[in-house]
Amino acid sequence: MLVLGLETSCDETGVALYDSERGLLADALFSQIDLHRAYGGVVPELASRDHVKRMLPLIRQVLDEADCVATEIDAIAYTAGPGLVGALLVGASCAQALAFAWGIPALGVHHMEGHLLAPMLEENPPGFPFVALLVSGGHTQLVQVDAIGQYTLLGETLDDAAGEAFDKTAKMMGLNYPGGPEIARLAEKGVAGRYTFPRPMCDRPGLMFSFSGLKTFALNTWQQSVSAGDDSEQARCDISLAFQQAVVETLTIKCKRALKQAGMKRLVIAGGVSANKALRLSLEKMLGDLKGDVFYARPEFCTDNGAMIAFAGCQRLQAGQHESLAISVQARWPMEQLPPL
Ligand code: KG4
Ligand code: ZN
Numbered sequence: 001m002l003v004l005g006l007e008t009s010c011d012e013t014g015v016a017l018y019d020s021e022r023g024l025l026a027d028a029l030f031s032q033i034d035l036h037r038a039y040g041g042v043v044p045e046l047a048s049r050d051h052v053k054r055m056l057p058l059i060r061q062v063l064d065e066a067d068c069v070a071t072e073i074d075a076i077a078y079t080a081g082p083g084l085v086g087a088l089l090v091g092a093s094c095a096q097a098l099a100f101a102w103g104i105p106a107l108g109v110h111h112m113e114g115h116l117l118a119p120m121l122e123e124n125p126p127g128f129p130f131v132a133l134l135v136s137g138g139h140t141q142l143v144q145v146d147a148i149g150q151y152t153l154l155g156e157t158l159d160d161a162a163g164e165a166f167d168k169t170a171k172m173m174g175l176n177y178p179g180g181p182e183i184a185r186l187a188e189k190g191v192a193g194r195y196t197f198p199r200p201m202c203d204r205p206g207l208m209f210s211f212s213g214l215k216t217f218a219l220n221t222w223q224q225s226v227s228a229g230d231d232s233e234q235a236r237c238d239i240s241l242a243f244q245q246a247v248v249e250t251l252t253i254k255c256k257r258a259l260k261q262a263g264m265k266r267l268v269i270a271g272g273v274s275a276n277k278a279l280r281l282s283l284e285k286m287l288g289d290l291k292g293d294v295f296y297a298r299p300e301f302c303t304d305n306g307a308m309i310a311f312a313g314c315q316r317l318q319a320g321q322h323e324s325l326a327i328s329v330q331a332r333w334p335m336e337q338l339p340p341l
Helices: 033-037 044-065 085-102 111-121 162-172 179-187 212-227 233-262 277-289 306-318
Strands: 002-007 012-019 023-031 075-081 106-110 130-135 140-147 150-156 266-270 293-295
Touching: 002 044, 002 085, 002 306, 012 044, 012 306, 023 044, 023 306, 033 044, 044 085, 075 085, 075 111, 075 306, 085 106, 106 111, 106 306, 111 130, 111 140, 111 266, 111 306, 130 233, 140 233, 150 233, 162 179, 162 212, 162 233, 179 233, 179 277, 212 233, 233 277, 266 277, 277 293
Parallel strands: 002 075, 075 106, 130 266, 266 293
Antiparallel strands: 002 012, 012 023, 130 140, 140 150
């Protein structure tokens, strides 16, 4: 089954062609980062307008790259939520219009299920069951995954998502959007031990997270440094390292707890923050000690992309799931509401 996948939940237009037999045939992405940078974050209306502009040229591009014609496409998968409603509507309308014109089925895919399954596009895909750490700009969740569509939420953040904390901390220190890659870059030049940040909610049992205090701690640390006359690049690097270490250690502690609670040794990490090298190293070490395995996607499939939507959609479409021509998207959408395959 050849599936066209469309992703427009936030500030990236992603398009891909995935074939159930031949694998990923082509994928293309247009990132709006430069468009939103001046505002220090995503401006929803600008995001929607840009998706409108990029969508059809990107679809033509992947068809060319895969050497396919539209009549070969069997079905269309698009992100139906969670995300920015205006942005989601661009992908949904485009998908439904093409599905109607081409007389093929369409299916709305859950963005976080897309992230969750992205590591399955890699050479050594994880088998079920596993524990998943979903860490993106909008989500921080630990999920027990028994099969596609069989999700049990084990824990999540009470306030900011991990990626959001990276973005806000970066913004406070005058760094560019998105902050995650910026903090990771500066942390490489940071001096360890100059600052120590707390590991929120690790001193009590449970699998919930809270990252907003960490962001405030970073703000106070930065302001104290500036008042003491040090607003240097090195101060930014040292704070970035201390902040990143706190996030990474907190996530590692909770992943270890979740694996123990679920009685599993297989961990999947997905979402933009799973591109973070320090996080990958820390989790690899933890799983190494447990004689388990950690799985993640290549960096470009950790952040938003069309390939993950084409892949997740293909799994469900192949199982016979599709929907009517109604155009409906959801800003919020708990993953546990998804039907099993
Ligand atoms: O999955 P994603 O592309 O979009 C959402 O679904 O939210 O995740 C974007 C988030 C941003 O907060 C970004 O700062 C963060 O992922 N991110 C990173 C890294 N790359 C992206 N955070 C830490 N380290 C990175 N290398
Ligand atoms: Zn995402």
